[in-house]
Amino acid sequence: MAAPRSAFNERAHKQEEYVTGTMKDAGALDGKRVLVAEDEYNIAMFLVEYLQMQGVEVVGPAGNLKALDKLVDEQAIDGALLDINLGGELVYPLADRLAERKIPFVLTSGYDDNVPERFSDTPRCGKPYRLEALTRILQTAMGPPDALPGG
Numbered sequence: 098m099a100a101p102r103s104a105f106n107e108r109a110h111k112q113e114e115y116v117t118g119t120m121k122d123a124g125a126l127d128g129k130r131v132l133v134a135e136d137e138y139n140i141a142m143f144l145v146e147y148l149q150m151q152g153v154e155v156v157g158p159a160g161n162l163k164a165l166d167k168l169v170d171e172q173a174i175d176g177a178l179l180d181i182n183l184g185g186e187l188v189y190p191l192a193d194r195l196a197e198r199k200i201p202f203v204l205t206s207g208y209d210d211n212v213p214e215r216f217s218d219t220p221r222c223g224k225p226y227r228l229e230a231l232t233r234i235l236q237t238a239m240g241p242p243d244a245l246p247g248g
């Protein structure tokens with residue numbers, strides 16, 4: 098019997114179902130500069146390699162807020178993948194900065210994170226990643242503001 102889904106992963110699964118049939122342009126990420134916030138080295142390197150195969154120019158990766166803030170200050174960024182928990186640091190201050198700059202981002206987590214209300218409509222992707230869903234959620238997040246229901 099499968100383990101019950103967390104609230105975070107339940108919402109992420111619903112988004113995955115929504116976007117699975119909606120994105121037709123597999124090259125929609127070509128040339129986009131995507132910040133990767135991930136504290137687990139193996140996952141970060143996997144994401145870098147996978148995103149590069151999708152035509153993404155990866156900014157980072159970095160696994161702490163200080164390094165991520167520096168990248169945001171110094172690099173052009175079109176979007177971001179943000180692991181919510183970076184070695185005990187919550188990514189929300191960085192998410193606030195990106196939101197202020199109108200840079201789209203996707204929150205990722207392998208846990209049942211209680212996301213602050215201000216991020217309740219933010220696209221999410223649960224871990225472990227389903228690669229097609231990750232790609233499509235990122236494409237949707239970086240598309241028009243009305244690409245997701247309620248967005």
